Amino acid sequence: MAKRKGIESSIALADSVAMxxxxxxxxxxITPQTHIVEHLSEWVNDGELDAEFLPVESEHSAMSAxxxxxxxGARTFTATSSQGLALMHEILFLTPSLRLPVVMAVANxxxxxxxxxxxxxxDIMAERDIGWVQIFAENGQECFDLTPLxxxxxxxxxxxxxxxLNFDGFIVSHMIEPIEYWTQEQFDHYLPPFEPQIRLDTxxxxxxxxxxVPEIYYEAKMxxxxxxxxxxxxxxxxxxxxEKEIGRKYNIVESYRADDADVVMVLLGSLVETCMxxxxxxxxxxxxxxxxxxxxxxxxxxxxxxxxxxxxxxxGICDRSFTFGAAHHPVAxxxxxxxxxxxxxxxxxxxxxxxxxxxIRVQEFEQMFMQLLEVKTTGKALPIQYVGVRS
Amino acid sequence: MAKNPFELTWKxxxxxxxxxxxxxxxxxxxxxxxxERPLWDESHCIQCGVCYxxxxxxCIVQDEKGYFHANLDYCKGCxxxxxxxxxxxxxxxxxx
Numbered sequence: 001m002a003k004r005k006g007i008e009s010s011i012a013l014a015d016s017v018a019m020x021x022x023x024x025x026x027x028x029x030i031t032p033q034t035h036i037v038e039h040l041s042e043w044v045n046d047g048e049l050d051a052e053f054l055p056v057e058s059e060h061s062a063m064s065a066x067x068x069x070x071x072x073g074a075r076t077f078t079a080t081s082s083q084g085l086a087l088m089h090e091i092l093f094l095t096p097s098l099r100l101p102v103v104m105a106v107a108n109x110x111x112x113x114x115x116x117x118x119x120x121x122x123d124i125m126a127e128r129d130i131g132w133v134q135i136f137a138e139n140g141q142e143c144f145d146l147t148p149l150x151x152x153x154x155x156x157x158x159x160x161x162x163x164x165l166n167f168d169g170f171i172v173s174h175m176i177e178p179i180e181y182w183t184q185e186q187f188d189h190y191l192p193p194f195e196p197q198i199r200l201d202t203x204x205x206x207x208x209x210x211x212x213v214p215e216i217y218y219e220a221k222m223x224x225x226x227x228x229x230x231x232x233x234x235x236x237x238x239x240x241x242x243e244k245e246i247g248r249k250y251n252i253v254e255s256y257r258a259d260d261a262d263v264v265m266v267l268l269g270s271l272v273e274t275c276m277x278x279x280x281x282x283x284x285x286x287x288x289x290x291x292x293x294x295x296x297x298x299x300x301x302x303x304x305x306x307x308x309x310x311x312x313x314x315x316g317i318c319d320r321s322f323t324f325g326a327a328h329h330p331v332a333x334x335x336x337x338x339x340x341x342x343x344x345x346x347x348x349x350x351x352x353x354x355x356x357x358x359x360i361r362v363q364e365f366e367q368m369f370m371q372l373l374e375v376k377t378t379g380k381a382l383p384i385q386y387v388g389v390r391s
Numbered sequence: 392m393a394k395n396p397f398e399l400t401w402k403x404x405x406x407x408x409x410x411x412x413x414x415x416x417x418x419x420x421x422x423x424x425x426x427e428r429p430l431w432d433e434s435h436c437i438q439c440g441v442c443y444x445x446x447x448x449x450c451i452v453q454d455e456k457g458y459f460h461a462n463l464d465y466c467k468g469c470x471x472x473x474x475x476x477x478x479x480x481x482x483x484x485x486x487x
Contacts, residue, residue: 097408098408099406100407216399222404
């Protein structure tokens with residue numbers, strides 16, 4: 001078995017980036033992403049990591065610089081969180097439209113205001129539509145394992161799109177966990193050197209970021225949309241080769257004790273592990289509950305998700321961010337619309353949980369499951385449940 | 392001959408919409424946008440070159456006698472040259 005280290009997830013993620021033989025990093029520090037870029041910058045400064053580290057004056061510049069460095073053919077990494085991701089917003093659309101395979105770690109955190117440094121999914125859900133491949137890691141080991149996956153998928157000739165690795169701020173980023181390190185040989189075997197398909201080169205001049213007049217813009221966007229949809233197959237392939245490399249199996253849609261379940265919960269991020277404990281507790285009492293969750297968020301694995309649901313009659317969907325004024329919050333909105341075309345129409349109950357770092361405990365998940373089991377009996381869906389809010 | 396870019400299907404869009412056709416902007420004859428063309432009255436022109444410096448399209452050229460003219464393939468008829476001319480020797484003539 002590979003070597004296990006007791007280490008903070010952020011440092012493990014930074015180690016993973018370094019072991020991916022990253023060429024260039026541009027970043028601006030923001031809580032709770034700070035430790036990742038702090039360590040990378042230290043290693044570059046100390047000569048331990050042979051890469052360029054570009055300290056910039058804002059996240060808008062961090063993403064702009066990342067685009068530039070990727071455009072000349074560098075394996076490029078950045079990381080951010082919350083307000084930083086929001087400040088990148090304008091440039092985030094350019095990275096995939098220019099087909100630049102930048103990899104970004106996002107330590108998910110609430111957006112102001114009120115100012116909150118704590119974890120929820122407001123930052124990434126506001127950036128659902130930017131055109132990046134987006135995946136969720138639930139713990140430090142997954143952060144370590146999925147970093148090379150992100151580079152492998154992003155840089156694949158068939159994809160050539162940027163990719164975001166989401167993980168919960170503090171809950172994951174600052175957690176010290178036993179993490180199984182891959183060897184450098186495993187990294188090098190899994191992740192071949194970056195071979196850019198497009199590159200700024202003075203010997204062969206080209207224009208990146210040209211105007212798209214009405215006669216051609218639509219086709220350019222269509223090409224981008226289909227490239228993102230097609231990346232799903234490459235993510236599946238990369239997860240399969242990851243299993244061959246290190247023996248851990250990840251899927252684009254994950255199920256936990258859902259095969260014979262009466263009710264399942266859908267959620268993203270680290271709270272899945274809390275929810276698993278609730279599932280185990282209730283299973284001991286003979287209650288048939290489980291979890292089905294999309295690990296890959298963009299492109300949304302619609303067919304795989306519907307297949308994983310089987311014939312489960314009742315579904316609970318947990319959201320960790322508001323879509324103000326909308327009919328449904330983001331995860332529920334995505335899943336409800338995916339199921340509309342399906343012949344399967346489970347009863348769906350929506351839950352809002354863990355906003356701005358509000359704790360959610362095993363007992364609360366157990367209560368939510370009990371509620372879902374009751375819904376199965378009554379056959380009546382509930383209005384959106386704002387769990388734990390004082391009213 | 393290469394396909395007219397406006398006839399490309401989405402499958403034919405180059406990766407990242409990268410344009411490798413170097414200097415292809417010269418093919419866009421933006422002069423077709425023009426509704427007025429600048430004319431120089433050479434009897435008043437002092438050959439100072441202010442029009443040449445200010446032209447936002449950089450389409451004003453100097454001839455062998457030292458006088459200035461607009462390249463009408465690219466002149467959009469914005470009139471900046473006429474506005475800036477010290478002697479007022481440039482007038483704008485409506486295009487028919």
